[in-house]
Amino acid sequence: MADRFNLHIENGPKNWANWVIILLGGSAILYLGRSLFIPLSFSILMSFVLYPICRWLEKKRIGKIWAIIISLLLVTILLALVLALLVNQFIAFGQEWPKLQEKLLRSYAELSVFMEKKWGVSTETRDKWVTNFLNDTSTSGIGLIRTTITSSVVSLVLLALIPVYTFLILLYRHRLVIALEFIFPHISKERIREILQLTIHTYYEFIKGMAIVYIIVGILNSIGLLILGVPHAILFGFIASILTFIPYVGLMIASLLPITIAWITYNSIWFPLGVIGVFAVVQYLEGNVIFPWAVSQKLNLNTLFTIIAIIAGGIIWGAAGMILFVPFAAILKLIAEKTEGGEALAFLLGNDDRV
Numbered sequence: 397m398a399d400r401f402n403l404h405i406e407n408g409p410k411n412w413a414n415w416v417i418i419l420l421g422g423s424a425i426l427y428l429g430r431s432l433f434i435p436l437s438f439s440i441l442m443s444f445v446l447y448p449i450c451r452w453l454e455k456k457r458i459g460k461i462w463a464i465i466i467s468l469l470l471v472t473i474l475l476a477l478v479l480a481l482l483v484n485q486f487i488a489f490g491q492e493w494p495k496l497q498e499k500l501l502r503s504y505a506e507l508s509v510f511m512e513k514k515w516g517v518s519t520e521t522r523d524k525w526v527t528n529f530l531n532d533t534s535t536s537g538i539g540l541i542r543t544t545i546t547s548s549v550v551s552l553v554l555l556a557l558i559p560v561y562t563f564l565i566l567l568y569r570h571r572l573v574i575a576l577e578f579i580f581p582h583i584s585k586e587r588i589r590e591i592l593q594l595t596i597h598t599y600y601e602f603i604k605g606m607a608i609v610y611i612i613v614g615i616l617n618s619i620g621l622l623i624l625g626v627p628h629a630i631l632f633g634f635i636a637s638i639l640t641f642i643p644y645v646g647l648m649i650a651s652l653l654p655i656t657i658a659w660i661t662y663n664s665i666w667f668p669l670g671v672i673g674v675f676a677v678v679q680y681l682e683g684n685v686i687f688p689w690a691v692s693q694k695l696n697l698n699t700l701f702t703i704i705a706i707i708a709g710g711i712i713w714g715a716a717g718m719i720l721f722v723p724f725a726a727i728l729k730l731i732a733e734k735t736e737g738g739e740a741l742a743f744l745l746g747n748d749d750r751v
Contacts, residue, residue: 427712434716439561441723442471443569444599450566464566468559481635488653495660583735591734595727598695602723605694612690613637613682620674624667626658636675640682651675695726698747 426433446467453463565572573592577585618633626632636650651671658667684703692702705725709717729745732738 423708423712430713434713434720435555435557436561437720437724438558438716439565441599441720442558442562443565444596445603446471446562446566447569447596460567464563467566468563472559478638481638495656499660499663587734591731594730594734598726598730599723601694602691602726605691608690608694609682609687610637610640612686613640613678616678616681617674620678621654621671624658624670624674625662626654626667626671627661628657629654640679647675647679691722692747695723696747697722697726697729697745701725701745 446464449467449470450460450463453466454460458466573589576588576592580588614634614637616633617636618630621629621633632650632654636647636654639650640647655668655671658671659665661667683706688699688702688706691697692699695702697705702722702725705721706718709719709721709724711717713720725745729742732742732745
């Protein structure tokens, strides 16, 4: 017994070193192969979500291929609705643009008069400042637009691969399960299938957690805009909540219209700044409190490692990693629970205080 204990202590540092090497090597592979792994991961997520629908359609004597196509069409319709919401924001903002432009010109004229009276800044000096500012802005703006277009093209290509991967994963799902059974022969077939079923359930819980996040963020946005007295506060609050699904850009687009309406309605810069403040505070709470709490509760992950998963995902895969690494951590915990020797990892990631 003493010999086994001493051997365990001696091998401990070696085991930890192996885990560190695996962690660093795996992170490097995930980072370098992110163009492959990000759409593939989203495809696995979508295939797990669509699997019960496909099974239900197949039980209704619909062929496997048509069941997959119908399931993908349902997701496409949902995404099209979100895109229509985004386009509607652009159109509504375009309708408000003439009033906003008029207000900007009036504000610039008032500022010019104030600067001339207060500090003696001449019209020529102001025009020179504006010209230099516009030149600098256009130069940096062109670079920003070029970078944005390049990133958008790459993102669209990767986005187009997701339904293709999803279709093929669902089509060859039985073959993939059998391959797993060959890869892990020491694990019984029943255990592998149990882990897969629980993994699908985990993804469903993740989606439920995300729905709770959107509802809470929509309510907080609406309350903040109602306090400011912004018209259509509830509509704007929930549009901003839904569009946060599109990292960074979605919230910026969603905030344009309420900022514009607040400025036109109250003729004061403080109300648009108040709208920006509301969205900024809610976004901070969503990223650091609401999302970790709501999702960790559904996935039975403790909040600490939920936040760590979000940060690690952001470092390795950017915005996509911040979404994907949380269910990955839940699946890792699930596998650890069902694997001999993984009890410590399962307890570390879990939300159960029992020892």
